[in-house]
Amino acid sequence: MKRLIIAITGASGAIYGIRALELLRPRDDIVVHLVISPSGVRTIASETDYSIDTVRALADEVHNAKDIGAPISSGSFITAGMLIAPCSIKTLSGIANSYDEGLVVRAADVCLKERRRLVLMLRETPLHAGHIDLMAKATASGAIIMPPVPAFYHRPATVLDIVDQSVCRALDLFHISIGETKRWTGQKHGADVAKIELSGKKSLNIP
DSSP, X not given: OEEEEEEEOSSSOHHHHHHHHHXXXXXXXXXXXXXXXXXXXXXXXXXXXXXXXXXXXXXXXXXXXXXXXXXXXXXXXXXXXXXXXXXOHHHHHHHHTTOOOSHHXXXXXXXXXXXXXXXXXEOOSSOOHHHHXXXXXXXXXXXXXXXXXXXXXXXXXXXXXXXXXXXHHHHHTTTOOOTTOOOOOOOOOGGGOEEEEETTTXXXXXX
């Protein structure tokens, strides 16, 4: 049985963390430990119709973001890693600089020092040089920066389709396969290929 930590911080995109919780809820082989930062609580209220109690009920264990003594703050508490969805720039900065002021960053720092998987669904755009430097520092320490950039090969019909694809791909990084994941199986040909004329000079084939 795997333990997976999920954190929701104050960046826009709280639905990514919520959908991760919902997709993992039916799994009896995964125990989810949840941390929501104070800013994450506000973002959930601003961006979704979920109550904070409903979101917390999706996890197996919920930890106070200020509880630096929670089990997930120790490397001796074995987990498969941590997904921060969404990850704010403030949280990224704390991770990149090992500034373990609260439980989210402390738990992330533990994953790095124990060489466990840490995936950051970073939500910010445009990016300035300081942001890029923080991403490089976190990556050098072992984190995986995974901005939820939407894919379109699976022909999403709704916003939820786009969200779920990004969340499922993030969970892939923990070797957790979700049945809803649409996977690339190769470029289509024949009748399924559209031909686009570019300035009347050349064409581009896309699936």
